[in-house]
Amino acid sequence: MDGNDVKPTGGCPVMHGGNTGNDKPVTKWWPNALNIDILHQHGARTNPMDADYDHREAVKALDYDAVKADVKALMVESQEWWPADWGHYGGLMIRLAWHSAGSYRMQDGRGGAGSGNIRFAPLNSWPDNASLDKARRLLWPAKKKYGNALSWADLIILAGNMAYESMGLKTFGFSFGREDIWAPETDVYWGSETEWLAPSEQRYGDLDNPSTMENPLAAVHMGLIYVNPEGVNGQPDPARTALHVRETFARMAMNDEETAALTCGGHTVGKAHGGVAGDDIGVEPEAAALEQQGFGWANADHQGKAANAFTSGIEGAWTKEPTKWDMGYFDYLFNYDWELTKSPAGANQWAPVNMPDDQKPVDASNPAVHKTPMMTDADMAMKVDPIYNEICQKFMADPDYFADTFARAWFKLTHRDMGPKTNYMGNDVPAEDLIWQDPVPAGNTSYDVAAVKAKIADSGLSASDMIATAWDSARTYRGSDKRGGANGARIRLAPQKDWAGNEPQRLAKVLGILEPIAAETGASVADVIVLAGNVGLEQAIKAGGHDIAVPFTPGRGDATDEMTDAASFDVLEPFADGFRNWVKKDYAVSAEEMLLDRAQLMGLTAAEMTVLLGGMRVMGTNHGDADHGVFTDRKGQLTSDFFVNLTDMAYSWHPVSDGTYEIRDRKSGAIKFTATSADLVFGSNSILRAYAEVYAQDDNAEKFVRDFVAAWTKVMNADRFDLLD
Template sequence: MDGNNVNATGGCPVMHGSNTTVERPVTSWWPKSLNLDILHQHGARTNPMDVDYNHRDAVKALDYEAVKADVQALMTDSQDWWPADWGHYGGLFIRLAWHAAGSYRLGDGRGGAGTGNLRFAPLNSWPDNASLDKARRLLWPIKKKHGNALSWADLIVLSGTIAYDSMGLNTFGFGFGREDIWGPEIDINWGNDSVLLAPTDERVTNIEDANSMYNPLAASHMGLIYVNPEGVNGNPNPASTAKYVRMTFLRMAMNDEETAALTVGGHTVGKCHGMEANIGPAPEEASMSEAGFGWNNPNFNGKANTAHTSGLEGAWTTNPTQWDNGYLDLLFGYEWELKKSRAGAWQWEPVNIAEEHKVPDASDPSIKHNPIMTDADMAMKVDPIYREICERFHKDPTYLADTFSRAWFKLTHRDMGPKVNYYGPDVPPEDLIWQDPVPAGNADYDAAAVKDKIANSGLTAIEMVNTAWDSARTFRSSDKRGGANGARIRLSPQKNWEGNEPIRLEKVLGILAPIALDAGASLADVIVLAGNVGLEQAIKAGGHIVEVPFEKGRGDATEEQTDGDSFSDLEPLADGFRNWQKEIYAVRPEELMLDRAQLLGLTAAEMVVLVGGMRVLGANYGESKHGVFTDREGTLSTDFFVNLTSMAYSWHPVDNDGFYELCDRKTGAVKWTATSADLVFGSNSILRAYVEVYAQDDNAEKFVRDFVAAWTKVMIADRYDLVA
């Protein structure tokens, strides 16, 4: 009986590790298993809001001025439990907003401030984010007061923007509209470093070449937002650090001028904290008695000058609570030498500084300290390109203020997508190229007449389907870029991408463009409408009559409205939906397909239904026959699912590159060929469960309806105007 007695020695009524820990997820037991969790990480089960809650509607009703006034008042409302430096929280909230936004990277559009992800692991416990837990707690009364309409994501960025306003900078603007997530973003690859703050060597192939860092990573270490403030791998060398600063900001779509402005403007206010102390663990591993806080400082006595974050200690300017030109005055006005902070961190301090240029103590203004610079700050003086830019800033403070305010706006709004997603009285009227502007489209035309012209154009169904898909598949839910709106598939660089089959693309666009012109419709609309025409033809061939929904009103972007350099990062190097990848990668094809599905905002069921349908339509790149498990190609049928689950065929690997043959069990004859991106739907237990639904005899019509719904979701993924 003792074996079942929970009160016996060592007994416990809970099976450890089954529900409360993640030490043993399925993929740790079976590493080859495809983890589909990223497709459902922000599903309805994790969201505490009512089913009919619409955040856009809520934001429109928010009392913007009251929120701004509350944040403004907080700036100088110093709290005993976490006192403000010099009585002003500006530097803290700027760092909060900066570090929320600074995790964004252009490579896959992930990270950034748009979701409030700084509340969750790993970001909430990164060493670089030390003490930002206090900043969020200071903001809590404002979040509590204004409720659902004020997201944490908006409040975090707003706090940094208001901080600059309160210290004398005329900021460029602010847009409300970010919507919170409710758990960690498990789809983001932050790197495979062995430990936090592991040497940069672990994420570059050549330490001397910052550009050799593995994409899409941007920060020089796991746990940092940008670069090590003490130098590459903690070794001060401003020239070397400059290379990593340039690479990091470039991977955030910032040019040298924006990078220099952000460095100068970011360090014009606030300070570093380096109290020598035995700092406790980060929030994710702190004891319950810490009430959600981390980095317990046993020597903290309620004084601002005893706080500890980076280990560096000091302010960059003589007046750290006001926007001025003091950073550049000091940087260029003195020679600088390496020193150690009281916590033992490398920092640069001025040689023979005048007493009037020293910095008042954060708690006791009668005490003065040397200002400091990090290795990245010194890079602004040592690197010839950055120095030239900073010298122009120094001579023209108005130019610096304008450049910085625009760069700050870009930094904190980059992942919000088009301006239609911005709300509030401070949204700048100017259209900025990084917002991927698209002119308003015309909806006053006869879509039915256009469909007739398309149907009689001589284009095949699959030419139309593939062109529409290629146009829409660039959409990234991570930063709301790409998609069919704008018809940028007809512009450089997209028209030349290998995955878009340029020869076929040129042919199709050459036929569709005159139809669009004659009808007064955008080419963006006509490309999508043509895809629908091709799909409806395939549906009819299967014995069903279903009209594919269509929304008019897309516009056509121009070359001048297209940031070609940043759009290069949207180029697909693989597309499992069309059974294609540019070359063999270390990542398996099915994992690349999963990544694409997640960026498109698809669920696992939607991914399954789209892949199965695209295969039987014959939508493969280059007319490949891999995975086309049907004898009636071009018909939207359930044949992919039926034949994948049929025991009439056995599967045989052809080589080590993920290619297979499906052979008749009786004769041994090869019936079909496949890739791992096909067979995973029959081998993975979760995917097979979805596949079996569509393989059933009673679900042929359901499959057509579900395919049309998933297809339409992709086609309108970037149509924020439809729900605005």
Template sequence: MKTAGGCPFHHGGNTAMDKPVTKWWPNALNLDILHQGGARTNPMDPDFEYKSEVQKLDFDAVKADVKALLHDSQDWWPADWGHYGGLMIRLAWHSAGSYRLADGRGGAGSGNIRFAPLNSWPDNASLDKARRLLWPVKKKYGNKLSWADLIILSGTVAYEDMGLKTFGFGYGREDIWGPETDVYWGSESQFLANSEERYGDLDDTSTLENPLAATHMGLIYVNPEGVNGQPDPLKTAAQVRETFKRMAMNDEETAALTCGGHTVGKAHGRGAVDQIGVEPEACTVDSQGFGWANPGLEGKASNAFTSGIEGAWTQHPTQWDMGYFEYLFDYDWELKKSPAGAWQWEPVNMPEDVKPVDASDPSIRQNPMMTDADMGMKMDPVYNEICQRFRKDPEYFADTFARAWFKLTHRDMGPKANYVGPEVPSEDLIWQDPIPEGATDYDVNAVKAKIAASDLTPAELIATAWDSARTFRGSDKRGGANGARIRLAPQKDWAGNEPERLQRVLAVLEPIAAQSGASVADVIVLGGVVGLEAAIKQAGSNVSVPFTPGRGDATTEMTDAESFEPLEPLADGFRNWLKDRYSVSAEELMLDRAQLLGLTANEMTVLVGGLRVLGVNHGGSRLGVFTDRIGALTTDFFVNLTDMDLSWHPAEDGFYEIRNRKSGEVKWGATSADLVFGSNSILRAYAEVYAQDDNKEKFVKDFVAAWTKVMNADRFDLT
């Protein structure tokens, strides 16, 4: 019995979130990123497939409903000029704008803006209102329409309603059901901390810490007031260029997005910052997730507060037109402070009748404004030249923007096979990583026989298949074995792919593909099948490895080589390799790769243990190869890792030695990516399963299942 006033809970299990394992032991390997968004968090039925459900949608009706709500101003959050277009565009933009090319994480593909930390970033202030405005549409169409699709659709429909001919739209984004714990947004302990924390040298934008793209914690791009809040358009333009480059946007796309994004809508900064409430995640329960409370709103759109900058960019902010360029280039601009105290640029001597009307009261005209990034479009010579070209050719500007908007909002959906709906463009775009359809009518067994009869070893075949497939990133659905881009630049020259060995293997496999009518992509994967089945047989088992034909071969013309550079593996714990020494451990890098491949902790464990004994380590390294039967798919890695007749000792250069306890004889060498499977309590639990005498067959079956999952990770045609 608890005494009066005492807490009736023990604060154990899932009620005690203030003392996670990593708080007590900060160096412990946190495996949570491999298990986020699993069955326990997903409320949908196990057989629910969004890609099938969304095809049942009445696409015209959805668009009509979204268009209607754009003009239905609500008292609790009034629309600027009676039109929610600017707000919905900002919602879609900020949902998509968190994407970065380095690791493919962020972006609009999962509806992650609904969850922390993105839902409470300063840059996303009051976008919680936009989501609530969309709720009636989401509620009406239910499971057939994901939040992720609806958010991007709302911005696209808003542009159409304002007069832009959009490039198209693809449904198919599947919602997640909780925060993405795998995304590194920066090391800062507070939002909008000075940029120095992210840069090696603030004057050299290329020194922005990887994989980050935004200049501050809590922003999707750059500080609109200037570098560290200090206006300097040329410096801001340099940061804009680097940030958008890290989203795979070139200068023309960047200028189009900046100018087209600011052709409509307005910024909000009327009122005192200290009167604005806390963000959604910091709110009390009675707020019901509504953040940034504004006691001065008084039912007026012009009193809304978001960034602290105040004003529209054009005279007609609910119309797609060329007004942005007219304002920017036809007037001189001077620095001023917004009502909320933020730096912004305002026109000098602009006639009253040219100014935009107030967002709430059409009888009042207000000064327009430009951010420091906007002034960068004018003052940076490259951006200026592009903008002048746009100004001279409105149709070219509209088309360039429409294409850039489509890229921005679809970049992380992967190939077109993932797009659904009647407005999917027929044109193949290079950033979609197009792959031609592959053949399926060739004799698979005949191809396997030719591979087996070649002089290639099982280890060479397995390593090549693995290297081809391991580039897949579930974050943005890029990479993988389909397309056989491992034979093209830049992948053919990556150190992790052992170019000399790769070319030797391809020299054998490519003629086999040509003779059989199969794609090189299929033959590479089939080579892995041949190698694995030989290793399984050598271990005394008889398990077949599944294979589904149909991969195609991409060409150099289909490959955006520059945007593939960030996919280069700098480490591969599965093949026990590091390109260099890094500030993070080998096991952390292995965990990151496993998460991008969509593996669970158990699948990661079984793959590492199997690949070690198969002898496919990079460069033929023997580190972690805990077996005397190299090449046979045995459980020896786990048996010897857990053998208490052995002991483990640090050695030179950060490696380890495994010795016989009695004799002191060194039996094997190891890396931390090997020993973590015995030291981490969770991974050890998995390792012990496979070390058991009764699980030899289970190990082979589990390895084959995990291997096949990796080989088929990019087979969107199979889903």
């Protein structure tokens, strides 16, 4: 497996249950109600910053070197209230950064370190994050000093980087620029379990086949970042654990070599904590009393000693010198036999056989005492699994290669959800372009846009074909990890050109006309695709009786196959698109839930979702030119007819056996229209109906067009990070 080989995952590709109910004050009474709140969770109501605050501008003013120096100095400033292991907080800060970034999963791009979400429930109270509340409080002086420009999201990852550097690793780089959220991410589905660390069977079709884990999940239990360190369901078996490690890390976008590097490099420093009984540990932060002030996991036996801290329940260091980047992890793992034992807290772990005391690490609080090191079941998997073992042998033969491989994998882990390099800020941004950053070359901005529009208009393409192609190109964007979108025109490359949702035959026909126009005019294909969508939209607007221009900004580039990690784009394939009234096949979740999921990933508000869907219907852009939801006698014109007819009480609505609906004239009983649930939800859901009624009003016909154009432009420019500066 090469450095860019990430295998696809199996199972249902869409979110289960994340868009309904969620025990909100209203929806808890109606658990099947569509939860529209996820489209508005990070709006002005939660954000305390001034309306004109520009985080990118604030970050530019940071003294990057001063911030790094302060954070690095903090590593060895041990506090009496939470003493550092061996006088160094490096291991704790690495764990904080790792667990912040490690919640990322490739399937939907959610989780990860990009928003500082570990500050909020449920992540701040996951069992796997025990005592990381202390790590964040230790960082507070730096956050307080540098203020708004230093986000928690940046600071947490920077702390991990500075920890590694202070212990001797040359890191690959670091970027500032992450912007904090101010409320929990209610859009993220972490699983259906109702208890922490519930048996893994609840999220697998077959526990012996890790690929059957429910998508889009990556961790093996509710409340864990990745795998159970004691073994599958807490039962030690390194060979079996290796299979789950491989699947989990693949779902985090890591191949085998990156997985081995992260596991070995992550455990080259620091220690696990389980030296006291777990039964004596208090509740998590979200359940703690007021006087705890956001702290959780109270430890009566701590006694101001680092060695008495409690996190996973596993106890011990992995190396002889846990505050130094070296090859000690491999020395221990491969030069000793290991036997199964228990930590003082009762957790399963592995201990070396016949290790002399002078080869053991000293106690984290008392250097006069030597303590037995340990390995987790995941560590033993590196030795037992033949693929991981071979990789580790390669690392041991070339320590510099190991350090470089780890540094790159760590950089990928902590930056994967930042999107393209145009979002990176600071003086440690690597110059090298990495394929997982989805690089796109700069596009031409000096061509004659009007001339290109004229050629497109004379091309013979229908407005619906132009609009649908532009939409399909742009709809892949997901704000969760800032991947996808129209920039790069990857819709013409594998795998996107062959996706069923993109109607490959129709797409090939359209591209066969647009690509020569790009070549003739000097415009990028990406620009021409979007511009063609705008031309088709303006034609539909004019046909509907309005004269409103659609904004366009040139400068998109065209990616190549060499710039595209095709396997990692498989997860961006749409398995449903409510905006084009299409579902690939029957899924456990409804069409309207999948519509809501896509709208949230695209960064749309409920109003934007509403206006876009209604407009796409009447312009005739349904997948396969289907008639469902085309509530108009003026197909091809951008009108508010979808909403006018949806809310017209002259009609009644009737389910059909195939899951569709008929809209009939009440008097005659004649079938007027047909629909899917993704259409009728805009009349049945009280919130969406309120938006639909706005656009159905006689005085809002022009507002509908203006709002559609604004929302369309937002979608087309969603990935234009080059326009932010």
